[in-house]
Amino acid sequence: xxxTPLYSSRRPVHTGPAQxxxxxxxxxxxxxxxxxxxxxxxxxxxxRQRAAALAQNPFALWAGMAALGTLLTxxxxxxxxxxxxxxxxxxxxxxxxxWENQVMPSHMARAHGVVAPAVVRVKGYVxxxxxxxxxxxxxxxxxxxxxxxxxxxxxxxxxxxxxxxLTFADGSESDAFVLxxxxxxxxxxxxxxxIPDDLEAATIGSSAELRQGDHLVAVGFPFGIGPSVxxxxxxxxxxxxxxxxxxxxxxxxxxxxxxxxxxNSGGPLVxxxxxxxxxxxxxxNPTSARTFVGIGFAVPIEEAxxxxxxxxx
Numbered sequence: 001x002x003x004t005p006l007y008s009s010r011r012p013v014h015t016g017p018a019q020x021x022x023x024x025x026x027x028x029x030x031x032x033x034x035x036x037x038x039x040x041x042x043x044x045x046x047x048r049q050r051a052a053a054l055a056q057n058p059f060a061l062w063a064g065m066a067a068l069g070t071l072l073t074x075x076x077x078x079x080x081x082x083x084x085x086x087x088x089x090x091x092x093x094x095x096x097x098x099w100e101n102q103v104m105p106s107h108m109a110r111a112h113g114v115v116a117p118a119v120v121r122v123k124g125y126v127x128x129x130x131x132x133x134x135x136x137x138x139x140x141x142x143x144x145x146x147x148x149x150x151x152x153x154x155x156x157x158x159x160x161x162x163x164x165x166l167t168f169a170d171g172s173e174s175d176a177f178v179l180x181x182x183x184x185x186x187x188x189x190x191x192x193x194x195i196p197d198d199l200e201a202a203t204i205g206s207s208a209e210l211r212q213g214d215h216l217v218a219v220g221f222p223f224g225i226g227p228s229v230x231x232x233x234x235x236x237x238x239x240x241x242x243x244x245x246x247x248x249x250x251x252x253x254x255x256x257x258x259x260x261x262x263x264n265s266g267g268p269l270v271x272x273x274x275x276x277x278x279x280x281x282x283x284x285n286p287t288s289a290r291t292f293v294g295i296g297f298a299v300p301i302e303e304a305x306x307x308x309x310x311x312x313x
Contacts, residue, residue: 107272108231111217114274117169118144118202121221122153122176122190122266124161137161141220141227141267142190143276144201145305149174149192152279152304153266155181158188169227172196185299186250186281188266202268205275207254207300210234218258218280218296220267232258241282241297253297254278260296269298279304 105113120142125134140157144150151166158164164176174194181188214234222228236255242248256269260283269278278298285293 107215108217108229111270111272111274112219112229115143115202115217115219115268115270115276116227117200119169119219119227119268120144120151121167121224121226122151122157123165123167124158125163125165126160127162134163139221139224139263140265141263141280142166143266143268143279144168144199145204146201147195147199149195149199150179151176151190151192153188153190154279154281155183155186155188157266158190164190166190166192168196168199170196170198184248184250185303186248187279187299187304202270203273203275204301204305205271205273205277207237207277207302210237210254210271210277212236215272216256216258216277217270217272218256218260218264218267219270220260220264220280222259222261222263224263226263228264230259232256235295239297241284243282250281250297250299252300252303253281254300256296256298257294258296259292261292262290264296277301 122140122142123136124138126137127133128135137160138157140153142151142153142157145152158178164178166174166176168174172194174192176190176192179189179191212234216232216234218230218232219227233256234254235257238251239253239255240249240251241253243250254269254277256278258269260267260280264280265282267280268276269280271277278301280296280298282297283290283292284295284297285291
């Protein structure tokens with residue numbers, strides 16, 4: 001995603017009339033060399049490099065602006081009758097001080113923060129034989145795609161369940177039913193029966209912009225633990241995966257290496273803007289352990305959203 005370029009507000013410094021050059025007198029004082037920026041210390045970025053990095057980090061930039069506002073306020077309060085004029089060097093120092101001392105969240109943390117309110121835990125139940133009690137038949141993850149309580153997940157998460165329970169990000173719970181399904185992509189669309197007042201839907205992105213090596217975050221409930229976050233990169237595009245029983249082949253998948261395990265199924269795969277670009281569907285493991293070995297697959301969000309009845313991209 002392209003960033004809006006930021007331009008410096010530095011203004012040219014106007015000097016007075018030029019003074020005639022003084023002839024050099026033998027034995028007189030040597031001419032002072034032009035003042036230059038101090039040489040950078042080894043391993044320490046220069047002021048120019050830090051300023052350039054600041055321009056690429058909008059969060060740090062806002063923090064710097066907050067520091068600048070504090071500096072302006074202090075300056076005015078200190079000398080109410082004759083406030084000291086702020087120089088460009090003072091402004092630079094305030095912003096760079098914030099940049100060097102303020103701990104900012106990582107790109108992964110920000111991406112998770114965007115999608116977290118829309119992630120739900122999905123549990124399936126069946127009745128215990130010979131009783132009215134129910135037992136858990138499976139656990140997975142889902143993602144809210146609109147504020148009416150429509151949720152995307154995997155079909156294998158809910159397949160065979162007699163009842164479904166959702167746990168939202170705020171801790172509230174709701175029963176749910178299957179609204180629709182797309183078996184060839186292992187997708188299911190759920191409808192929550194009770195919707196939280198402040199329910200937030202995820203932002204839908206586009207997998208068409210993904211490239212190998214792009215950073216991704218997977219959010220879900222591996223083995224029921226969570227919500228848990230893992231990070232990785234796009235390992236490949238247009239991959240195919242055959243189910244362990246050999247009965248189903250799913251194509252055009254996103255391959256990723258963010259850790260995923262049973263329970264992550266149906267959860268969102270998001271880019272660094274926190275936009276959902278895929279639905280975690282499967283992990284590859286040639287053994288019977290059913291644990292992550294570094295290869296996960298997700299259905300592109302375009303195909304998942306179409307299954308849920310959202311307009312095409």
